[in-house]
Amino acid sequence: MGHGKAQGEQKRGEYLDTFELNKFAGAILASLLLAMVLHLTSDAIFYYPKPAKPGYVIPVPSEMAAAETKKEETAPAVLPIEQRLATADEKKGEADVKPCQTCHNFEKGGVAKMGPPLYGVVGRAKGSAAGFEYSEAIKSKGKAWTYADLDLFLTNPKAYAEGTKMSFAGESDPWKRADIIAYLRSLSDNPEPLTPN
Numbered sequence: 644m645g646h647g648k649a650q651g652e653q654k655r656g657e658y659l660d661t662f663e664l665n666k667f668a669g670a671i672l673a674s675l676l677l678a679m680v681l682h683l684t685s686d687a688i689f690y691y692p693k694p695a696k697p698g699y700v701i702p703v704p705s706e707m708a709a710a711e712t713k714k715e716e717t718a719p720a721v722l723p724i725e726q727r728l729a730t731a732d733e734k735k736g737e738a739d740v741k742p743c744q745t746c747h748n749f750e751k752g753g754v755a756k757m758g759p760p761l762y763g764v765v766g767r768a769k770g771s772a773a774g775f776e777y778s779e780a781i782k783s784k785g786k787a788w789t790y791a792d793l794d795l796f797l798t799n800p801k802a803y804a805e806g807t808k809m810s811f812a813g814e815s816d817p818w819k820r821a822d823i824i825a826y827l828r829s830l831s832d833n834p835e836p837l838t839p840n
């Protein structure tokens with residue numbers, strides 16, 4: 644009998660063990676299900692349609708850090724044009740305006756070509772050279788050409804003045820732009836001061 648009882652208890656023990664195990668498995672399954680349901684409902688609650696073209700991508704921190712270092716490596720902060728002008732080389736600028744000469748005259752008293760004559764352009768009212776038909780884009784800018792405005796225009800003419808007639812892609816090198824602007828500044832009987840204008 645005793646033997647039988649022990650066997651019975653053992654059986655019950657085994658049964659309980661399996662039962663315990665099943666309870667565990669059940670609990671795990673239940674929490675997995677719960678997680679899934681939560682995930683699905685949160686997706687449903689926070690659902691927003693993905694734009695065809697993402698307006699922006701939110702970088703994850705590691706990408707952000709990588710982008711930051713990359714930015715530092717490839718594109719150091721650009722100094723303001725007034726500071727770049729302090730060490731700019733107008734002789735280099737004279738060489739750098741070769742591509743501009745197809746369209747621009749740099750001589751004193753020079754006439755318009757495909758573009759307006761540029762002698763004395765620094766400090767001159769925008770779009771004001773006599774005998775040149777400027778676009779509205781330039782004429783509507785108003786004020787005189789400052790170093791900063793020239794720097795912006797020469798970086799990307801179309802970005803500065805949407806609809807400009809100047810079909811020139813732009814000079815992306817900030818130091819070359821400074822040399823060019825230093826050269827433009829020298830094209831005057833009375834060059835503008837180098838301090839911010």
Ligand code: HEC
Nearest residue numbers: 743746757758759769770771777778781807808809810811
């Ligand atoms: C393909 C011809 C072309 C090239 C190359 C070109 N330009 Fe121009 N540029 C023009 C035209 C056309 C205008 C008049 C823009 C307008 O009216 O929208 C102009 C306008 C300008 C103005 C404004 C002048 C004013 O009187 O308001 C400046 C400054 C200027 N260009 C500088 C340069 C420099 C510097 C370069 C070379 C780095 C250059 N451009 C290359 C055609 C050109």
